[in-house]
Amino acid sequence: xxxxxxxxxxxxxxxxxxxxxxxxxxxxxxxxxxxxxxxxxxxxxxxxxxxxxxxxxxxxxxxxxxxxxxxxxxxxxxxxxxxxxxxxxxxxxxxxxxxxxxxxxxxxxxxxxxxxxxxxxxxxxxxxxxxxxxxxxxxxxxxxxxxxxxxxxxxxxxxxxxxxxxxxxxxxxxxxxxxxxxxxxxxxxxxxxxxxxxxxxxxxxxxxxxxxxxxxxxxxxxxxxxxxxxxxxxxxxxxxxxxxxxxxxxxxxxxxxxxxxxxxxxxxxxxxxxxxxxxxxxxxxxxxxxxxxxxxxxxxxxxxxxxxxxxxxxxxxxxxxxxxxxxxxxxxxxxxxxxxxxxxxxxxxxxxxxxxxxxxxxxxxxx
Numbered sequence: 402x403x404x405x406x407x408x409x410x411x412x413x414x415x416x417x418x419x420x421x422x423x424x425x426x427x428x429x430x431x432x433x434x435x436x437x438x439x440x441x442x443x444x445x446x447x448x449x450x451x452x453x454x455x456x457x458x459x460x461x462x463x464x465x466x467x468x469x470x471x472x473x474x475x476x477x478x479x480x481x482x483x484x485x486x487x488x489x490x491x492x493x494x495x496x497x498x499x500x501x502x503x504x505x506x507x508x509x510x511x512x513x514x515x516x517x518x519x520x521x522x523x524x525x526x527x528x529x530x531x532x533x534x535x536x537x538x539x540x541x542x543x544x545x546x547x548x549x550x551x552x553x554x555x556x557x558x559x560x561x562x563x564x565x566x567x568x569x570x571x572x573x574x575x576x577x578x579x580x581x582x583x584x585x586x587x588x589x590x591x592x593x594x595x596x597x598x599x600x601x602x603x604x605x606x607x608x609x610x611x612x613x614x615x616x617x618x619x620x621x622x623x624x625x626x627x628x629x630x631x632x633x634x635x636x637x638x639x640x641x642x643x644x645x646x647x648x649x650x651x652x653x654x655x656x657x658x659x660x661x662x663x664x665x666x667x668x669x670x671x672x673x674x675x676x677x678x679x680x681x682x683x684x685x686x687x688x689x690x691x692x693x694x695x696x697x698x699x700x701x702x703x704x705x706x707x708x709x710x711x712x713x714x715x716x717x718x719x720x721x722x723x724x725x726x727x728x729x730x731x732x733x734x735x736x737x738x739x740x741x742x743x744x745x746x747x748x749x750x751x752x753x754x755x756x757x758x759x760x761x762x763x764x765x766x767x768x
Contacts, residue, residue, distance in 0.1 A: 403467045407433050407450055409536045414445065420495035421446035422532060423483060423512070426503040428703040429533040431631065435465045442479045443470075446490040453479045453486060480508065484515035487524065494523045501528030531708070538700055538708040539722040544632060545746055548701065548724055551592070551634035552744050552755040554627040558582035559638065559758050568617045568642060572597040572610035575623070583627050592626035592633035592705045603639075603738040606695055606730060618643035620653060620737050626705060633705045635726050636756040637742035641764050645737065650764035652689065652731040653739045657763050659683035659729040660741045663697060667727065667745055667752035673715035680729040681713070689731050698726035701744060723747045724755070 410433060414422045424430050424443040433443050434450065438458040444451045450470045454462050455477040462472050475482040487497055499509060509526055516524050540548070561582040567575050576597040583591055598608035599615045603622040615621055624637040641653060663680040677697040684693045696712030701724050709717050711725060719725070728742030743756040 403433060403435055404469050405541065406536065407445060407469070410445055410533055411447060413532050413536060414498060415447075417498065417529065417532070418496065419498040419527065419529070420491040421487060422498040422529070423487065423500070423504070423526075424533060425500050425508075426533070429500070429503075429537065432533065432537055432703060434470045435467050436462050437465055437631065438462065440477065440479065442483050444483060444486045444490060448490045451486040451490065453482045455479070480512050481515055484512060484519070487516060488519050488522060491524060496525050496527050498529040498532065499526050500533075501530050504528075534708050537702060539720055540702060540724055540746075541722070544702060545722070545724065547630040547632035548634060548744070548746070549755050551588070551627045551629035551632050552636065553757070554583060554586045554588050554629055555625055555634045555636050556756065556758040557586045558588070558627065559623065559625065559636070561585070562623075563640075567615050567621060567640070569614055571612050571614050572599060572602065573612055575615070576610040579623065579625050583625070586627075588627035588629055589631075590628045592628045592635060596622065596624035596637075598622045598738075599642075600737050601735055604732045604734050604736065606732060606738070606740070616642070618645060620645050620649050620739050622738060622740055624740065624742065626701075631703055633701050633703070634755070635701050635705060635728075635742065635744055636758065637728055637740045638758060638760060639739040639741055641761045645764065648733060649737045649739070651687075652692070652733060652737075653761075654763040655684055655687040655689055656729055656731045656739045656741055657760070660727060660743070663727045663729065664743065664745065664752070664754065667719065667725075667747060669721050669747055669749065670718055672718050673709050673711045674713060676719070677711050677713055677715065680727070684729060684731060692731045692733060693729060694732065695730065698728050698742075700725055719747045721747055721749050 442453045459474040576595045579595045597610040599621045600619045621640040626635040659680040666679045698711040700707035730740035732738035746753045
């Protein structure tokens with residue numbers, strides 16, 4: 402699969418009139434080469450692809466990369482070997498792209514100086530954004546299968562935790578139980594710090610679990626994800642515990658309705674901003690628009706936050722192969738909050754919902 406990915410990136414590099422791209426963002430290095438390690442740079446050019454790493458990863462790198470990738474093992478500081486690879490793979494007057502969001506100004510200056518030291522080069526570095534990320538936004542079948550497995554692990558882990566009961570346990574205890582269950586079901590780890598938040602703490606979209614005990618009459622938000630084969634999942638369920646009161650019950654009903662409307666609207670060609678407006682419109686119509694302060698969702702893959710972004714001003718449209726979250730939320734400061742999130746793969750004619758753990762039904766008085 403990596404060869405096809407490199408071909409797509411080469412097309413994107415050529416479209417920007419670049420002779421090569423120096424890839425320093427490790428998830429993108431893995432995506433293009435198969436390499437998994439903490440020190441690696443890939444140089445991708447029409448003439449070939451080079452992975453640069455140091456002696457700590459020599460054996461692992463040679464076993465991980467696929468055919469068509471040359472492995473160069475050198476100094477721990479990879480920039481000298483990067484300059485040599487760029488010089489070898491590009492003409493002397495080349496414009497070479499570097500990942501502007503993932504290379505520091507100091508690294509860029511050093512690489513420029515190292516290229517100049519060859520004495521016969523007029524190569525220039527050009528900071529670029531979104532080249533590999535844009536290609537990564539559309540997943541191939543292997544990637545979708547990996548995310549599907551990660552979603553299934555999260556589903557099973559949450560079912561285990563809820564079977565043990567949550568009322569009376571602390572938020573931290575439940576968060577730790579989620580992590581244990583993820584590992585028990587085969588996750589390499591959690592894809593982000595698990596959120597377990599009840600009552601007023603759930604009014605914080607990125608709440609941190611506390612030592613407070615979970616009461617019996619409130620909403621409890623659990624936001625969690627697994628990493629399987631390097632790929633992430635992301636799912637949020639808000640549990641209706643007992644009688645949360647009329648304001649939180651109404652917030653849940655509205656969020657449930659908004660999420661369902663957005664899921665029904667997922668399809669190829671829909672603008673990312675328009676999809677956000679589907680859910681936001683439901684919440685605004687209920688008079689709770691100011692309580693929904695974040696975007697509808699984001700892409701998920703090798704990283705928990707990837708392109709595309711779903712928000713009021715998000716660019717672009719959905720395409721088959723994209724995997725995004727659909728996660729409207731309503732947050733009532735001092736009282737509580739609700740967020741309901743599914744992971745969705747865009748298909749040729751609609752969407753496949755990858756998260757299968759049941760959602761609580763709206764409280765009494767709802768739909």
